[in-house]
Amino acid sequence: MADDYSYEVALHTGDAWRITDTGDLARIPDRDPKETARALLQDWLLANPNSLIGGQRLEVFGDDPGSYPAQARSGARVWVFRGRRVAHEELPTAAAYLVTEQEDLGEPDLDIRI
Secondary structure, eight states, X not given: OOEEEEEEEEEEETXXXXXXXXXXXXXXXXXXXXXXXXXXXXXXXXXXXXXXXXXXXXXXXXXXXXXXXXXXXXXXXXXXXXXXXXXXXXXXXXEEEEEEOGGGGTOOOOOOOO
């Protein structure tokens, strides 16, 4: 069965997310929401190559916002919601993030052992 989905693309700037694009994706038959989130972020990456920095990778998540990466490690995200923009579910059903590797953040890993 096909569901209606909506999405939002956001960039992490400073200490906040700034939504740059939203839209509806009507009737996607047999397509997993995670696949949809990945495809939308890949399309964004192709359209915005100058927004990339080294050490980032694309990660895809399901419907548990607790598993999403910390804001400090994220540069861009796509959230996919069940339902159209005007009346979608409150929480995303899938998400794709550009995640920066911990070692590329410039912060040393502290391993304090006694």
